[in-house]
Amino acid sequence: MIKVNDVSKTYGKGDNLFTALYKISLEVPEGSTVAIIGKSGSGKSTLMHIMSGLDHASSGEIVIGDKSLTEMKAKQIDAFRASEMSFIFQAFFVEANQSCFQNVMLPLEIAKSPRSQRKKRVEAALKAVGLEEKVDALASTLSGGQKQRLAIARAIVNRPKIIFADEPTGNLDSATGELVIDLLFELNKKLKCTLVVVTHDGELADKCAIRIEMKDGEIISASNSKTKKVVRRV
Amino acid sequence: MTTRDIIRRSGRSLKSAKGRTILTALAIAVGTFALTLTLAASNGATAYVNKIINDNFDPSELIVTADPSIFGQANTSSPKEYDPSFGTGVSNSGATTQIKKITQADIDTIAKVDGVASVREDITVNARYMTREGQKKYVTTIASYNPAQKPDLLAGGLGADFNGAKLILPEGFLQSLGFSSAENAIGKSVIVSIPKNFSPDQLKAQLLAGSFAQTPEQLAKSIQDNADNVVFTVAAVSKKPATSRPGTELYIYTSLDEARALNDISTSGSTGFRKYNSIFVKVTNGNKPSNLDATAGRIRDLGFQVRTVKETQEFLTNIIGVLRGIVAGFGLIAIIASVFGIINTMYISVLQRTREIGLMKALGMRRRDIGRLFRFEAAWIGFLGGAIGSISAVVLGIALNPWITKQLNLSAGTKLLIFVPLQIFTLIAILMAISIMAGWLPSRKAAKLDPIEALRVE
Numbered sequence: 001m002i003k004v005n006d007v008s009k010t011y012g013k014g015d016n017l018f019t020a021l022y023k024i025s026l027e028v029p030e031g032s033t034v035a036i037i038g039k040s041g042s043g044k045s046t047l048m049h050i051m052s053g054l055d056h057a058s059s060g061e062i063v064i065g066d067k068s069l070t071e072m073k074a075k076q077i078d079a080f081r082a083s084e085m086s087f088i089f090q091a092f093f094v095e096a097n098q099s100c101f102q103n104v105m106l107p108l109e110i111a112k113s114p115r116s117q118r119k120k121r122v123e124a125a126l127k128a129v130g131l132e133e134k135v136d137a138l139a140s141t142l143s144g145g146q147k148q149r150l151a152i153a154r155a156i157v158n159r160p161k162i163i164f165a166d167e168p169t170g171n172l173d174s175a176t177g178e179l180v181i182d183l184l185f186e187l188n189k190k191l192k193c194t195l196v197v198v199t200h201d202g203e204l205a206d207k208c209a210i211r212i213e214m215k216d217g218e219i220i221s222a223s224n225s226k227t228k229k230v231v232r233r234v
Numbered sequence: 235m236t237t238r239d240i241i242r243r244s245g246r247s248l249k250s251a252k253g254r255t256i257l258t259a260l261a262i263a264v265g266t267f268a269l270t271l272t273l274a275a276s277n278g279a280t281a282y283v284n285k286i287i288n289d290n291f292d293p294s295e296l297i298v299t300a301d302p303s304i305f306g307q308a309n310t311s312s313p314k315e316y317d318p319s320f321g322t323g324v325s326n327s328g329a330t331t332q333i334k335k336i337t338q339a340d341i342d343t344i345a346k347v348d349g350v351a352s353v354r355e356d357i358t359v360n361a362r363y364m365t366r367e368g369q370k371k372y373v374t375t376i377a378s379y380n381p382a383q384k385p386d387l388l389a390g391g392l393g394a395d396f397n398g399a400k401l402i403l404p405e406g407f408l409q410s411l412g413f414s415s416a417e418n419a420i421g422k423s424v425i426v427s428i429p430k431n432f433s434p435d436q437l438k439a440q441l442l443a444g445s446f447a448q449t450p451e452q453l454a455k456s457i458q459d460n461a462d463n464v465v466f467t468v469a470a471v472s473k474k475p476a477t478s479r480p481g482t483e484l485y486i487y488t489s490l491d492e493a494r495a496l497n498d499i500s501t502s503g504s505t506g507f508r509k510y511n512s513i514f515v516k517v518t519n520g521n522k523p524s525n526l527d528a529t530a531g532r533i534r535d536l537g538f539q540v541r542t543v544k545e546t547q548e549f550l551t552n553i554i555g556v557l558r559g560i561v562a563g564f565g566l567i568a569i570i571a572s573v574f575g576i577i578n579t580m581y582i583s584v585l586q587r588t589r590e591i592g593l594m595k596a597l598g599m600r601r602r603d604i605g606r607l608f609r610f611e612a613a614w615i616g617f618l619g620g621a622i623g624s625i626s627a628v629v630l631g632i633a634l635n636p637w638i639t640k641q642l643n644l645s646a647g648t649k650l651l652i653f654v655p656l657q658i659f660t661l662i663a664i665l666m667a668i669s670i671m672a673g674w675l676p677s678r679k680a681a682k683l684d685p686i687e688a689l690r691v692e
């Protein structure tokens with residue numbers, strides 16, 4: 001369960017003060033799928049960064065399971081992220097000069113997972129995304145769709161409880177995008193991990209159990225009852 | 235991340251930027267190359283000096299002279315008063331000099347000084363020639379043998395019976411004197427001709443006989459003929475020494491008593507009779523530096539110049555140290571210059587991998603580990619540079635050693651470049667430490683990078 005309680009995020013001071021998020025509250029049950037949609041600049045990525053502890057909220061609280069990210073130290077949040085979460089980005093962010101194997105290995109090294117299991121887990125993750133043939137290929141030689149699949153393999157290798165995906169199909173053509181979407185939902189079912197997707201893609205959003213629409217840093221509609229709508233008083 | 239993973243990951247990321255890495259490492263390699271060769275050369279020179287000293291001197295002895303100029307400490311810029319008892323000589327630069335010598339009286343005084351075990355004159359006799367029946371005559375010098383010397387022998391031995399008219403023949407004379415082998419020479423006789431001065435009686439007789447100085451040729455002949463031919467037995471044959479004092483390679487050594495007798499023959503009737511440039515003073519328990527220094531002080535108080543073998547050694551080692559310092563300075567400058575190369579390269583590396591750093595942070599990598607990742611990368615560059623530089627220095631040194639030995643006319647087997655693995659490893663370790671320091675600022679920049687900013691970079 002991810003709980004977002006009254007989270008606000010502001011940038012700048014005085015006249016330059018900009019509110020990117022305003023009193024956001026929502027709940028995501030374990031193993032669920034959430035789509036965050038909205039126009040560009042509406043604060044989707046910012047919300048996702050704060051939910052994952054990558055960014056700090058200006059006020060409010062994030063609780064994951066029974067742990068409050070707001071109360072944790074930076075080091076603890078890092079360790080928590082390494083063991084419980086993973087990310088998929090629009091621009092893939094694979095390490096181009098490294099082999100697929102080394103790319104997928106990275107989260108295992110960061111989480112200090114036992115050396116003896118690493119090879120097996122990397123190979124299993126690559127197999128799950130259909131890249132078992134490319135184990136030793138350099139990431140730079142992969143196509144866009146393959147790169148995103150590699151990023152997914154990297155995201156699932158450490159068996160995270162939550163996967164955050166920021167526009168995972170944004171850089172892909174619709175056919176490839178669909179393959180990636182199918183893969184993500186298949187993994188969500190198989191691994192029982194929570195999936196938080198930021199997207200412009202209506203088709204992807206429709207497949208999610210919860211659908212949250214944002215505008216100007218506020219939630220304007222939510223498909224599950226527990227999400228509070230807070231309207232800003234101007 | 236564990237240290238092992240970080241080391242391997244940083245190594246791999248260097249591999250993917252080979253050109254840049256190698257160029258940066260080469261700058262360090264140049265400095266390392268110079269430093270490794272400098273260290274090797276000073277190791278070799280120090281070892282060479284120590285071997286010369288240990289092969290030629292007894293460290294528990296003091297070298298005592300009456301004249302400071304022998305130790306190169308004389309004041310040559312102010313006039314010196316003439317002393318008729320010294321006799322005149324010619325200095326290296328061709329100037330007339332008078333060297334104050336040590337007399338028998340001095341020896342007796344010194345022998346009584348507290349802590350002195352024995353006194354030994356440093357005798358060299360300029361023989362006229364050495365020969366053997368049916369062979370040519372060869373110029374030679376005879377010196378007193380110091381039992382502390384341990385020359386490498388090809389044949390024969392130097393037992394307690396090495397006394398009287400026995401000598402050690404250098405290998406170089408074997409063929410010239412017609413010996414077929416070193417063994418063949420042992421026990422054979424050679425003749426050494428020692429020049430003599432005319433005694434007053436001889437002069438009188440020659441003058442009375444009117445045969446003296448009628449023509450310059452006759453004069454030359456009578457001087458030539460005025461010599462004692464001493465018959466020696468070859469007791470041992472010495473190998474061409476690797477480390478004799480330069481210029482003494484073909485010295486013939488005989489026992490101290492015999493050398494004294496020969497010296498008496500050649501100097502009787504001259505101002506040089508029983509006078510010595512230097513003497514060796516053996517100190518009781520002289521292997522203890524404190525005893526050596528105390529005795530040296532007491533002899534100095536008597537107005538003599540004293541130098542310990544250790545001082546001579548230190549003097550030479552100091553010269554080597556100064557030379558080493560100069561070359562090492564250049565190596566250090568090269569390394570300091572390369573530090574900026576490392577800083578630059580590491581900054582580029584951090585900039586190039588901004589997104590990668592953002593990703594690693596997003597995946598939960600700790601700031602400390604990110605910093606370490608880049609510091610290890612810098613350490614790798616230092617290691618590479620150190621390894622390239624020192625390995626090429628070692629390869630070149632090993633290849634050059636025989637040539638240097640030949641050029642400097644050292645005997646075979648002597649190495650002037652001595653590589654000590656521990657020194658090289660220490661050097662590389664220091665380089666790695668320097669590289670890590672050079673990588674400090676760039677790695678801090680990487681560690682401090684805001685992951686959200688980093689991931690926004692297109």
Ligand SMILES: Nc1ncnc2c1ncn2[C@@H]1O[C@H](COP(=O)(O)OP(=O)(O)OP(=O)(O)O)[C@@H](O)[C@H]1O
Pocket residue numbers: 011012018020038039040041042043044045046047
């Ligand atoms: N560091 C910052 N300083 C000031 N404003 C910022 C900063 N980061 C984000 N913002 C602003 O916050 C708002 C929300 O940004 P965010 O990246 O969350 O939008 P988004 O919904 O993800 O848009 P897109 O769909 O284009 O990715 C934007 O108006 C952006 O300009």
Ligand SMILES: [Mg+2]
Pocket residue numbers: 044045046166
């Ligand atoms: Mg965004």
